[in-house]
Amino acid sequence: MKLPPFILALLLATTAQAETNQAVLEHVKSLGGRVRWVSAKQEALEVDFEFSGDQVTDAGLARLAELGPIEALRLKKTGLTDAGLQHVARLAGLRRLYLEHTAVTNAGLKHLAGLKQLEYLNLYQAQATDEGLLELAPLLPALKEVYFHPRQVSAATIDKISKKLPGLRVWPRPERERARVEAVLKLSEANLSDAESEWKVAEKEFKELHPLVKELKPQFENAKKAAEAARKKADKARKSAEAAKRSADELERKLKDADRQAGEKPDDESLKKKAAELKPQVLEAARKRQELEKKYDADRSASDAAQKLRQELEKKFHRASNSKKKFELAKAEIEAARLHAEYARREHKALNGK
Numbered sequence: 001m002k003l004p005p006f007i008l009a010l011l012l013a014t015t016a017q018a019e020t021n022q023a024v025l026e027h028v029k030s031l032g033g034r035v036r037w038v039s040a041k042q043e044a045l046e047v048d049f050e051f052s053g054d055q056v057t058d059a060g061l062a063r064l065a066e067l068g069p070i071e072a073l074r075l076k077k078t079g080l081t082d083a084g085l086q087h088v089a090r091l092a093g094l095r096r097l098y099l100e101h102t103a104v105t106n107a108g109l110k111h112l113a114g115l116k117q118l119e120y121l122n123l124y125q126a127q128a129t130d131e132g133l134l135e136l137a138p139l140l141p142a143l144k145e146v147y148f149h150p151r152q153v154s155a156a157t158i159d160k161i162s163k164k165l166p167g168l169r170v171w172p173r174p175e176r177e178r179a180r181v182e183a184v185l186k187l188s189e190a191n192l193s194d195a196e197s198e199w200k201v202a203e204k205e206f207k208e209l210h211p212l213v214k215e216l217k218p219q220f221e222n223a224k225k226a227a228e229a230a231r232k233k234a235d236k237a238r239k240s241a242e243a244a245k246r247s248a249d250e251l252e253r254k255l256k257d258a259d260r261q262a263g264e265k266p267d268d269e270s271l272k273k274k275a276a277e278l279k280p281q282v283l284e285a286a287r288k289r290q291e292l293e294k295k296y297d298a299d300r301s302a303s304d305a306a307q308k309l310r311q312e313l314e315k316k317f318h319r320a321s322n323s324k325k326k327f328e329l330a331k332a333e334i335e336a337a338r339l340h341a342e343y344a345r346r347e348h349k350a351l352n353g354k
Contacts, residue, residue, distance in 0.1 A: 024067045031055045035067070044071035044093065049078050058084030065090040072096040076122075082108025089114055095142075100124040106132025113139040122147045130157040130170065137165050146170045150177045150351050181344070181351050188337070188344040195330070195337035202323070202330035209320035220310075220317040227303070227310035234303035237296040244292045248285035255282050 032052035056078035155174040258275035
């Protein structure tokens with residue numbers, strides 16, 4: 001069956017478009033780029049050259065518009081220059097554009113004036129500044145967020161942009177960034193000071209205690225054994241003293257009963273005899289009780305002294321054993337603190353244009 005001319009033309013156009021899309025897709029992949037749908041609806045694309053580096057040049061973007069509706073384009077750290085933005089300007093549906101660490105300048109930003117749907121623009125560490133944005137932003141009605149490095153902006157220009165376009169969020173805000181950098185510098189210097197103090201203490205302990213580890217270990221082990229033996233001896237003495245107390249208390253009770261019964265029956269000689277026999281037993285039990293309690297007090301004091309010595313040697317031994325690790329950790333912490341402080345100083349210096 002012969003197809004009508006307009007149907008045939010449509011099929012040929014569709015086939016040609018599919019072949020074109022595939023060719024551009026392969027070109028993007030050859031540059032290390034990735035293409036993905038922005039959402040499950042598959043209505044718009046995101047093209048990502050973030051890890052392509054210098055493989056992506058201005059010329060490499062010439063056919064990008066043929067790929068289809070592109071909503072997001074990532075060109076971070078690529079070889080893009082102002083000339084390449086002429087090709088980007090053809091992506092009429094572009095909403096998000098990432099130009100971090102590129103050679104794009106204020107002159108190149110003028111090419112983006114036709115991107116009326118652009119909402120997000122990242123110029124962090126690009127060559128463009130807030131002066132270029134001041135000229136471009138009024139031409140982009142959908143623009144909501146723009147990002148720079150602190151060195152790319154000035155309080156005066158950002159203030160002009162804020163007054164002209166109050167709905168546009170530009171980061172960083174110089175006054176806030178200055179306050180943040182000042183706070184970070186102050187905190188990093190304080191942390192470095194603390195780290196240096198802790199390192200000095202750790203170094204002193206390492207030099208004094210680490211050589212004593214071999215000497216302290218047997219001392220600690222012997223003290224531990226002696227403390228355990230003293231504890232057991234004191235515990236045994238305590239049990240003996242408690243048993244003597246119970247025995248003395250029982251004899252005291254029996255003597256009171258015997259005295260009471262003898263008083264109730266004064267003519268009963270057996271009761272008198274019983275009470276008389278109990279009295280020396282009570283005295284002996286009291287003497288023995290006192291003797292054992294005194295021994296328990298002595299053994300308990302000895303045990304307390306042994307426990308204290310064990311604890312002191314244990315603390316000293318562990319301090320000596322851990323002194324090397326503590327010293328190494330302090331060295332690592334002071335190195336980290338120095339790096340943080342140095343970074344904060346550089347950031348502060350850059351912000352102040354020194």
